[in-house]
């Protein structure tokens with residue numbers, strides 16, 4: 001990827017992040033502390049998409065920085081990827097919460113929140129043009145594949161994602177962290193198989209074509 005193309009994408013992502021930060025399309029846009037646009041390599045081959053920011057993410061304005069984030073980093077490292085090598089984001093950019101009378105608690109994003117936020121996610125995918133997309137957890141996968149998607153039956157399978165990009169889902173790290181004993185070991189084996197399939201797909205995928213509006217300079221003029 002050329003330096004100019006990398007800089008172009010960085011600028012586009014920074015502009016989009018500033019727009020997201022001003023967004024109040026949903027109520028959670030006013031209850032969140034920080035928007036969590038996403039972070040990583042603007043030329044990443046892998047885009048990792050989770051459900052929504054939690055409390056720590058909301059506090060720091062960064063995706064996957066709590067315990068689930070530590071596990072995600074380990075999962076990526078297991079297939080030779082640093083966190084900086086991929087782009088990490090969520091289906092919604094503001095923390096979905098409910099008030100239990102004492103404090104704000106995490107909850108799953110509502111369908112209309114995911115719908116409102118979808119243009120920002122589509123724009124990210126369009127700018128980054130990853131070779132593969134990894135959805136973490138059922139809500140993220142369902143936002144692409146529809147409500148009938150089953151994480152237990154269909155994780156690890158390849159689907160055609162936006163713009164024909166291969167897309168796979170695996171278990172969310174937060175879900176893995178809630179497990180113990182034999183159930184944990186069995187889930188780890190499944191996730192490991194998914195990650196290996198992701199690595200193989202990434203290695204086999206051709207590099208993306210340059211965007212239509214970028215003219216490839218000729219190396220040798222006649």
Ligand code: SF4
Nearest residue numbers: 023025026029094117
């Ligand atoms: S969740 Fe997305 S659409 Fe809703 S307010 Fe936040 S940035 Fe805007």
